[in-house]
Amino acid sequence: MSKVIFSNITKRFPGVAGATAVDRLNLTIEEGTLVTLLGPSGCGKTTTLRMLAGFETPSDGTITIGGRDVTNVPVNARNVGMVFQSYALFPHMTVRENVEYGVRLLSLPKAEMKDRVNTILETMALAQYADRSPSRLSGGQQQRVALARAVVTQPKVLLFDEPLSNLDAQLRERMRDELRAIQLRLGITSLYVTHDQSEAMAISDRVVVMRNGVIEQDDSPLNVYSRPGTGFVAEFMGKANILNGKVEAVDDTTVSVRIASTVAFALARNGRDFKLGQAVRCVVRPEHIRVDADGTMEAKVRRVVFQGAYVEYLTDLEGQECVFLDTDYYKSGVAEVGQTLKLSIDSRPVWVLPETETATLGKAA
Amino acid sequence: MTLVSQATPPARSGTSPAFLRKIVVDPWLFGIFALVTLSVLVFAALPIFVVMKQAVVTDHGFDLGVLIDTLSQSFVWTSFLNTLLLGATSAVIATAAGFLLAFCATRTTMPGKTFVHGVALLPIISPPFVMALAVVILFGRSGLITRELLGIRNANVYGFHSLVLIQSLAFTPIAYLNIRGMLQSIDTALEDASASLGASRWTTFSRVTLPLVTPAILSSTLLVFVKSVEDFGNPMLIGGNYNTLAVEAYSQMVGYFNLQAGALLASLMLVPSMTAFLIHRYWVSKRSYVTVTGKPSTQTIRISGGVVVPLTLGCYAIVAAILLFYLTVVYVSFTKLPGVNNTLTLDHYATVFTAGFQTLTNSLLLAGIATPITAIAGMLIAYLLIRKAFPGSFLLRWATLLSFAAPGTILGIGYVSTFNAAPLLLTGTAFIVVAAMVVKNLQVGIEAGSNQLRQIDKSIEEASTILGASNTRTFFQVTLPLLKPALFTSLSYALTRSLTTLSAVIFLVSANWTLITVTILSQVETLKLGVAAAYCSILVFVVLAILAVMQLVLNSASKR
Ligand SMILES: Nc1ncnc2c1ncn2[C@@H]1O[C@H](COP(=O)(O)OP(=O)(O)OP(=O)(O)O)[C@@H](O)[C@H]1O
């Protein structure tokens, strides 16, 4: 009913010569799922979202909602809801009036209108603030009003543009979970924009990583993190070591990759083709390297950053930079710059990047 | 086999160009836009062009001979130079006085700031020629000061010197408010920083404060200059032989029925006005170092002690002069025959409320109609210009700017010439007076509305649209309420201006629709000073009362 499809969507802004904010984007949001657009500043997330809302018109391509082409449908006739970064609550109306605003435009019977508003106010635990001005609410409460106002009209699609970026860290996590819970309960198709990768992974059914107006990877949160399609995605999704290696041996099920004279792994091949002697790039997350007196890997400490819960080491692995975290520093003590550490790598989560930087190969694995 | 190019997908059918789409999405709003633009073009731009055309085209078509003839007459150049000289002198003096007041009010420990502020604003809310009336009463042939106090029998109050005095005092508030606003928005930490680096008070003032407020000083000078060029009432009453363009145009039109000369003189007024206005808009206002952050910057008062005394005395002198003039007018309104028979009386008020009541109610009625139209149209135009760039917006922007920069005289003459035949036969009607009031005061509302709109988060309006509201509905239910402060500014300005305006409407009033300012002028000309004073007092009182009520309403409405 409300599956969203972007086909070949391109957006160029007039006056910005040569710059394409969104470039031939193809994206499907399945009914009832929450898809996150993730990426660095200026990569076109907001533009994509605003084209779905109708605030921007695509330069090319079509957008459909539930099979209906809405590319040229005005904003107020699309039946989408939106939670704005600044909440955009009407400052001259009370909480109730804010929530009522969209419902009034539906020309429902008065009783049903009242009912809907009251129900949503109850659901969002806002009933007691109904007659307050939004300026006299806390950030979290304002956020809930914004959400209540967006969903009370029962839109087909719900849009979020960095809705949590105005909240402090603790509240952000709580609201994130609340948003997700309500989205799941209402089963509403949603597009969510953020540049916070942990938020994206926590809340989404799928994460779409964008870069310069192009989709880098469109995948499940787990895959985007553990099977990044490109080095960019790997580094964007958290700290990552991208280590150059060489294929030493290939058999039916495994591939052996050597990173350094002291480091080599045997990895599951998962049907991917490797050639003997082929150069590959491996993604190794810092949390999968640990200090190990029995480890074979040796690296020289270049920098030590004490972080409380862990110590972050930047080491030199035969010319390659390698970062890792030591949460057990209290046992063996903190190493010093210049010292050579014995380490071991858990090879199971190590991921060999597909060769072409543009492929979305995570799915293939 | 067919080859399909993958590089450029075929254009989607049914796609309209971006500018057409804007219209299609919002036909209602575009309709309003078209209507507003058309009205502004007809009532603001057209009359001005008609006057300019009249200046060069006679009944026999374009006639260079007539033009040269008129231009070679000395009264044209005398009045042109008179206008420039008066404007420049008043601008310099008013700006200096305004700066003194503003500096003392924001940077020194001068006592009685609230009082100084209140008095300094009086000239803004009253017709400028209240001052002229006071000057005649005080310094005229039978003046309270010249004759009663000093015993001078043949004092000549008329001429340049009086005009400078009057205009300087009348326009000081403009400079005061302008410069005060900038001084307040400059973080005093800058001055503290200078002091902490070892600079003396004078160095800090001349090297930090003064350069930072220079844009406001320049802008005040230009604004006062424009006001002075436009001023009709004062030169008319007190100029004597010192004729300015506004007065000369009026007498050519009304006195000699010389339409072509009147139109030419009025067009000449555009030269200094537009020049000053354009310099202001495109040069001075871009030179401001002050960034509007929306939060008031810290203001600490650092200047105290000895220097404050002479500064304070200067401010008090200005305030005393203003007060003296206004109190004189009030006093005279209760006096039988000032200078001759000083017994107190209510006769003048009796006259106003009986024989002269019509003109007062006319003014109130027409200003009452014009004010809300001006304010709402101002907000609407600001919205259309800032938020919806419909094709053709530039027409609207330029026409409103033109109407603001053009002196009232040219607008008045333009109205008479443009709307005297079908299908726009409007002369003699109330409509034409209201239209002049609206057009002349529109720009202030547009300016206030635009500034406010730029500070309102655009997503608030987007939230309304995405909830299903049309743009028209969004404007009236979301934008307009949020523009309340700008609306109030615009309402107050439009009301005061409409009630006190003279230069444009003097050409438009008719037997049925005469206005209080025009009546005051003719009372002064016939030396019925008591009645004129009574009118002025009532006018000032009415404006003050309405402004107070509006302020109350605004305050109670924003308390929620
Ligand atoms: N109205 C506009 N006019 C011109 N260029 C624009 C406009 N809006 C966005 N852009 C450009 O389009 C590109 C994508 O912008 P967009 O706002 O979609 O980025 P974003 O991914 O949301 O970034 P952020 O994380 O900073 O919000 C940017 O290069 C931006 O400069």
Ligand SMILES: [Mg+2]
């Ligand atoms: Mg964005």
